[in-house]
Amino acid sequence: MINVPNILTIFRFFLVPTYLIVYFSDAPSKLYWSVAIILLAGITDVVDGYLARRYNLITEIGSLLDPLADKLMIIAVFLSLLITHKISLWAAFAVFLRDISMILYSTLFHLKGKKTIPANVMGKLTTVLFYVALFALLFSVTGAQTFLWFVIGLSYLTTLIYFVLIRSANKNDSP
Template structure:
């Protein structure tokens, strides 16, 4: 187990910590909860950098890294849905896309297909989701509109990933 993969596993541990903080009665709980989200984002950047720099990119990491990201995002958006900071329709759109990507990635990985590593558009989409989370958690103006723009971009990104997935696995046949 290399350091980048350990950092990815650490992000899984941050999910219940985030949920505890978000739903707690602690003073400044939103700041603490958002801090956990930022820590998850930082470890995502660091593990990717270390994996590439030290040539430690593994199939396990390629599969676990986006899974950790998706589960964190799902947890955050479900907490926002439960606390009524986002609409049911925004929650459904996000959950359908992310669960579909998780299940699809796991299904094809288990069938011996190669998964597609994150690309620049996927990273931009993730960054914009973080901005949307900030706007939503602190109930800032235009948060809902911004979120819908990011949701639309995320579906475009998913279509691109599907195309890349098809191309990478056709070459292997």
């Protein structure tokens, strides 16, 4: 079902290539424009979640696409940081492995007609902390690498909790 929250989520998908184009451009203030695009993605994420909950506009497709849009933006930013040597290959691999497995797992469950669950508080906190780490890395803040590894560890714990919750939500269904 197409509604305002879902339109905002779809808009976030378009922000992913926009970010990459701007980040790798020769524009004079490309770093600031890149950060503005990331912030716009974050703001639209908050707004679409608020509208969906406030006006009971939560849809199955929105529950699937919303975290996918978040993960694709994070993957794009991490990819840009890897290419520009602001993060190590190991950090990028850890993030890509986690996000790609979550995308595949959620998609598989959705395609099998199983229940998916919206992000919980831990998932939202992890996303916010990833953005803090990304901004710190983009602006080369001291300690950003250490903070990133803390967030990566937290993200794996959050992922484990998500997998347990989604399996629990589907425990009465056939495997």
